[in-house]
Amino acid sequence: MPNSSTASPPSPARTARLALAAAGVTVVLWASAFVSIRSAGAAYSPGALALGRLLAGSLVLGAVLLVRREGLPPRAAWRGIAVSGLLWFGVYMVVLNWGEQEVDAGTAAMVVNIGPILIALLGAKVLGEALPPRLLAGMAVSFAGAVAVGLSMSAGSGGGHASVLGVLLCLLAAVAYAGGVVAQKPALAHGSALQVTTFGCLVGTVGCLPFAGQLVAEAGRAPLSATLNMVYLGVFPTALAFTTWAYALARTTAGRMGATTYAVPALVVLLAWVFLGELPGLLTLGGGALCLAGVAVSRSRPRTRAGVRSREVEQPAPAPVQD
Template identity: 50%
Template sequence: MTDLVETAQPARTGRKDTVRIAAAAGLAVVLWASAFVAIRGVGHALSPAPLALLRLGVAAVTLTVLVLARRTVRVRLSRKAFLLIAVYAVLWLAGYTVVLNAGERHVDAGTAALLVNLAPLLVAVTAGRFLGEGFSRSLIVGSLVALGGTAIIAAGATAQRDWAGVLLCLLAAVLYAAGVMVQKVTLRHVDGLTAIWLGCVVATVVLLPWAPQLVDELRVASTSTVLGAVYLGVFPTAVGFTAWAYALRRMNAGRLSAVSYAVPAVSVLLSWLLLAELPTAYGLVGGALCLAGVALSRRR
């Protein structure tokens, strides 16, 4: 997730800023982890696409308010920059969110977070193949370890619906990785806050065909369901990325990226505390191998 909001080179910081940076990074991790739990909690009341529409619409409104308040974001875009924003908005913000919503109808929040966290490895492999970054020994070893972990999780998916959930979460990881690759290029033309803001707006427009279905489902949805969907838009999406951007401006991206490995662990803990759900033994063992593989692949 570090690639999504990188807007500037990290500035030098003193000891007084360390606590603020750590708090911002920790807030982002907790909010992103809570998103998996919130989706699991409200995903059975709202269909995948309508839930994504509501989440991204709320995020777009929240970020619009933030942008207007800051008055520091460049909004003059070239045609190429806007096209790049539109592509990653469709792949990541719209596509990934819908597929993840569908996947979490079949698997618990912790397992979903563990599978989706394969995205950084997919980005590394794609960059090695298409951007000429090559394949280091750590990348190859990490890939094999992560694939082994995925195989263990899949082995525990004995029911058909469980298989569907695993495949959907893996597809979500692929869409996320593809979106990040496009975002890498996008950030050469526009700052991070403008990119995520306009991306949410574009993704909301893309999902508007599901607006009538969303209206119908909201008529019978409980208040807690609506509040959960609004929470997803305001906190994990708008506030989470803003907090991460704050930390990333003041800390090296490579060092900060290691913090994102805590997202699956926090998701498992929150899922247990709030939903009384835990991944299976296969999921825990396989997920640990997936995280280890991703960590190995990112070693330099």
């Protein structure tokens, strides 16, 4: 007689809904980081802000990992964890903070949003993922929207400013982001979302330890609001959002997940309107609408005849252990 206490695995439809919900949590929290970075970045240098954010994230993730008793990830996951930790949690956060001091926010948004395109290309080359027409079309629409939002933000800052160094730093951030995502995907076939995120965050923290002196010095004179915003960045847009990201990434392709992040510029526009009182112009609103429309297209699937499987349907990764 079968053991009735054994939980049956979730249906594919429920798994897809959970993954979509997790991706939604991620993009909302990443968009919310825009407001916090403005406050924290005014008091903390790029490396110190990255280290403080990662320390807060590591403490929260480590505590949750201990409570859940998940332990160390399998050996097969460590290569992806190390690479994604160095590139995404380490290099990306530092150079993006630095780059945004050298260019206006609009230029930074346009350059960094090359990242999802690089994720799709790297995913196809390294992971053998398909590039369905709807994904490519949706990303093209979303990127056009991101450019429109970026141009409107640049114009709103008095014409914007951009140094060659700043553009190069933002481009490096996009490359590090894409490389980190593609490296993380295989690790999720062996470790849980929590394990991969926790130890990736720890790797990034270790990589940023050279900025410890700056962090200590700047924390002593930073206003409380800036420090609280840095802690918020570590707890929510890092610890929680990177974990929900990993959960969703384990259940879809890197290309589709990258395309989903094009919803972030639209949400940033909304949050800046609500919390900062920055009334968006028509170009900004139009760009945000394009971003959301592109995400919808990239995640849609073509209708097929009954019993015929679409070639564009994403292939889920094997379920990660202890997840």
